[in-house]
Amino acid sequence: MPVDARFDPAATNGESADGQPSESRETAAPAGGATLQGIGVVAGIAASPALWARPRPQLPTDGPEVPEADRAEQKQQFDTAAATVSGRLQGRAEKAEGHAAEVLEATASLVTDKGWRRAVNKHVEAGVNAVVATVRATDTFVAKFEKIGGLMAERTTDLKDIRDRVVAELRGEPEPGVPSPDEPVILLADDLAPADTAGLDPEFVRGIATQLGGKTSHTAIIARQFGIPCVVGVGAALEGVEDGALILLDGERGEIETTPDPAKAKERADESAQMQAKIRAWSGPAVTADGTRVQLLANVQDGAGARAAAGTGLPEGVGLFRTELCFLSAQSEPSVETQAGIYREVFEAFPEQKVVVRTLDAGSDKPLAFATMPDEPNPSLGVRGVRIAFEQPGVLERQLDAVAVAAKGTGAEPWVMAPMIATVDEAKWYGEMCRDRGLIPGVMIEVPSAALMGDELLEHVEFFSIGTNDLTQYAMAADRMASQLSELTDPWQPAVLKLIKMAADAGQRAGKPVGVCGEAAADPLLACVLVGLGVTSLSAAAPALAAVGVQLGQATDDQIARAAQAAVTAPTGQAAQDAAFDILKGGK
Structure with a gap:
C-alpha cells in the first residue's frame, strides 16, 4: 500500500477523507494493466515513475499529564x-x-x-x-x-x-507533504494541501494524480498555473500504484495507464512536450485560426501579482482584481487613502489598459473582522459579496471612492463589478453608484437568477463577468469543495453552459461585453467552447493564458461554434467535454 494510505484511515476501508465511499474507476488497458479514470483538470501527457507524497504524522489524542x-x-x-x-x-x-x-x-x-x-x-x-x-x-x-x-x-x-x-x-520529524525529487516523477497523493501544491517544482513534478479533488480544488488551480498535467478524483484505485512504477498520465482525458508500453509512453510524452514548447513560445495576441480576436486578461490579487502578470506580456489587461485582500487582513475598515494606495499599484501595472475591479467579495469563507454576520445557518447562501453593503452602509461607497481616486493619473480604464448580484434592483442601485464616480459598472454572473435576468440587468450596467466556480456551485446545488460531488461541480455541466449562453446572448443583444473570470477560462478546451457560446473575453492566472491562446489558434470559428453547440446540448458534463474534444482535437 502506498505511504499515504498508512496515515489515512479512510484509505483502508474504501472511503474518502470526508467519509464518503471512494469510487474505484478503472478499465482494462491494452498493455494488460489498468487504465484508471479520474477528472482531467490540466491538459498534457507525462510518463514518469510514480512518487507518493510523504505521510502525515500519526496524531495522538491523549498523553500523560504535564506537570x-x-x-x-x-x-x-x-x-x-x-x-x-x-x-x-x-x-x-x-x-x-x-x-x-x-x-x-x-x-x-x-x-x-x-x-x-x-x-x-x-x-x-x-x-x-x-x-x-x-x-x-x-x-x-x-x-x-x-x-x-x-x-x-x-x-x-x-x-x-x-x-x-x-x-x-x-x-523533529521531516515536513509532511510533497517531497523534493531530483528526477522527473508523477506525484501521487490522496489529496494535496494548498501549501503542498503551491510549492511544486514543475521541472521535476511532471504530473499530478490524486484520489480526491475536483476541477476547482487548489490542486487543480495551481497545477494549471504551473502547467503541470493533472488528474484528480481517481478514487481508491490509485492506491494500487506503487512508488517507482512507470505510469502514463493524460491530463486532458483524465486517464492514468498503470503499465504502459515504455516506448509508446515516451512517444506520447514527447508529443506533449512539443505542444508545451509551443505554449512557452506563444506571445499573443489570441486569435482563432480564422483570425477572430479573443481578449485574454489576467486574474490578480495585488500590485505584485499585477506586475508579474504584466511582465509576461500575455494579458491585455486585468479581468479580475480581487480587492478582498485589502479587507481580509484588516481589523477595521481601511481608509479611502489606504485602499487607493493598494489599488493604484494594479492600475499602474497596466497603464492605458482595461482593469476590472471586483468589489468587496467577502462573507462565507472570507469573513471580515469589521463586518461579520454571526450565526448564519448557511453562510454560502447568506450575507456575502455585495450583500455585505446592505448590512454595512458606506463600506461599498468608500471602496468605490478609493477606486476612483486610485485610477486618476494612471491612464488605466477602471471597470468595476459587484459579486453576488441577484436582482435587477441591485444592478440598478450599483450602476448608479459607479456612474456617480465616473466608473464603468458591471456585475458578476454567479447567481443563476442573474443569468436568467440578463437582458434586464444590462439595462443598468455595461458588462458581465461570469464567475464559473460559484455559478456552477449554485446551479448544481453542490459544494464545489466536496470531492464526492465533483461530477456535479464540473463547469462542463450542460446546465451551467446554458446559463453562460443565456448571459452571453443577453450581452450580444445589448451590444455589451461578457467575460469569464472563473477557473473555466483557464481550461484551453473549455475556453474554446466559451468563445463559441458568445463570451468576448477570458481572464485567468497569467501563466495559464498561453495554453488557451495556442488552443484558440488551432481551432477554426466553425469548429468553435460546433463544439459549443455540441457541449451545450450534451446530456452530461463528461459527454460535453468528449464532444468538444472530438470536434476541436479529433478533426470531426
Missing part, C-alpha cells in the same frame, strides 16, 4: 514550532507568484491565527503536551467549520495541514 511547572516550556515549544512553520511558508510565498503566493500567504497566516494559538495554549494549561494540544485545538476548529459547511469547510484542509506541519516540527 504545571513544565507547561510554560510546552507553550514555548509550540510557539517556536509555529513560528518555524509560518516562516517556512512565508519564505515560499515570497518566491511564488499569482494564486500560489496567495495560497502560501493565507496558510502562513493561519499558523499565527490568535484564536487557534489561544486554543492550543488553553489545552496546554489544562495539562496536555504541545502535540496533543495542537491536535485537540485543531479538531475543535475543524468541527466548527464542517458544521458550518459550504465554502467554510474548505478551510479544514488548511487547518489540518498546518496542524500536521507543527506536529512534525515539534517531534
Whole structure:
C-alpha cells in the first residue's frame, strides 16, 4: 500500500477523507494493466515513475499529564514550532507568484491565527503536551467549520495541514507533504494541501494524480498555473500504484495507464512536450485560426501579482482584481487613502489598459473582522459579496471612492463589478453608484437568477463577468469543495453552459461585453467552447493564458461554434467535454 494510505484511515476501508465511499474507476488497458479514470483538470501527457507524497504524522489524542511547572516550556515549544512553520511558508510565498503566493500567504497566516494559538495554549494549561494540544485545538476548529459547511469547510484542509506541519516540527520529524525529487516523477497523493501544491517544482513534478479533488480544488488551480498535467478524483484505485512504477498520465482525458508500453509512453510524452514548447513560445495576441480576436486578461490579487502578470506580456489587461485582500487582513475598515494606495499599484501595472475591479467579495469563507454576520445557518447562501453593503452602509461607497481616486493619473480604464448580484434592483442601485464616480459598472454572473435576468440587468450596467466556480456551485446545488460531488461541480455541466449562453446572448443583444473570470477560462478546451457560446473575453492566472491562446489558434470559428453547440446540448458534463474534444482535437 502506498505511504499515504498508512496515515489515512479512510484509505483502508474504501472511503474518502470526508467519509464518503471512494469510487474505484478503472478499465482494462491494452498493455494488460489498468487504465484508471479520474477528472482531467490540466491538459498534457507525462510518463514518469510514480512518487507518493510523504505521510502525515500519526496524531495522538491523549498523553500523560504535564506537570504545571513544565507547561510554560510546552507553550514555548509550540510557539517556536509555529513560528518555524509560518516562516517556512512565508519564505515560499515570497518566491511564488499569482494564486500560489496567495495560497502560501493565507496558510502562513493561519499558523499565527490568535484564536487557534489561544486554543492550543488553553489545552496546554489544562495539562496536555504541545502535540496533543495542537491536535485537540485543531479538531475543535475543524468541527466548527464542517458544521458550518459550504465554502467554510474548505478551510479544514488548511487547518489540518498546518496542524500536521507543527506536529512534525515539534517531534523533529521531516515536513509532511510533497517531497523534493531530483528526477522527473508523477506525484501521487490522496489529496494535496494548498501549501503542498503551491510549492511544486514543475521541472521535476511532471504530473499530478490524486484520489480526491475536483476541477476547482487548489490542486487543480495551481497545477494549471504551473502547467503541470493533472488528474484528480481517481478514487481508491490509485492506491494500487506503487512508488517507482512507470505510469502514463493524460491530463486532458483524465486517464492514468498503470503499465504502459515504455516506448509508446515516451512517444506520447514527447508529443506533449512539443505542444508545451509551443505554449512557452506563444506571445499573443489570441486569435482563432480564422483570425477572430479573443481578449485574454489576467486574474490578480495585488500590485505584485499585477506586475508579474504584466511582465509576461500575455494579458491585455486585468479581468479580475480581487480587492478582498485589502479587507481580509484588516481589523477595521481601511481608509479611502489606504485602499487607493493598494489599488493604484494594479492600475499602474497596466497603464492605458482595461482593469476590472471586483468589489468587496467577502462573507462565507472570507469573513471580515469589521463586518461579520454571526450565526448564519448557511453562510454560502447568506450575507456575502455585495450583500455585505446592505448590512454595512458606506463600506461599498468608500471602496468605490478609493477606486476612483486610485485610477486618476494612471491612464488605466477602471471597470468595476459587484459579486453576488441577484436582482435587477441591485444592478440598478450599483450602476448608479459607479456612474456617480465616473466608473464603468458591471456585475458578476454567479447567481443563476442573474443569468436568467440578463437582458434586464444590462439595462443598468455595461458588462458581465461570469464567475464559473460559484455559478456552477449554485446551479448544481453542490459544494464545489466536496470531492464526492465533483461530477456535479464540473463547469462542463450542460446546465451551467446554458446559463453562460443565456448571459452571453443577453450581452450580444445589448451590444455589451461578457467575460469569464472563473477557473473555466483557464481550461484551453473549455475556453474554446466559451468563445463559441458568445463570451468576448477570458481572464485567468497569467501563466495559464498561453495554453488557451495556442488552443484558440488551432481551432477554426466553425469548429468553435460546433463544439459549443455540441457541449451545450450534451446530456452530461463528461459527454460535453468528449464532444468538444472530438470536434476541436479529433478533426470531426
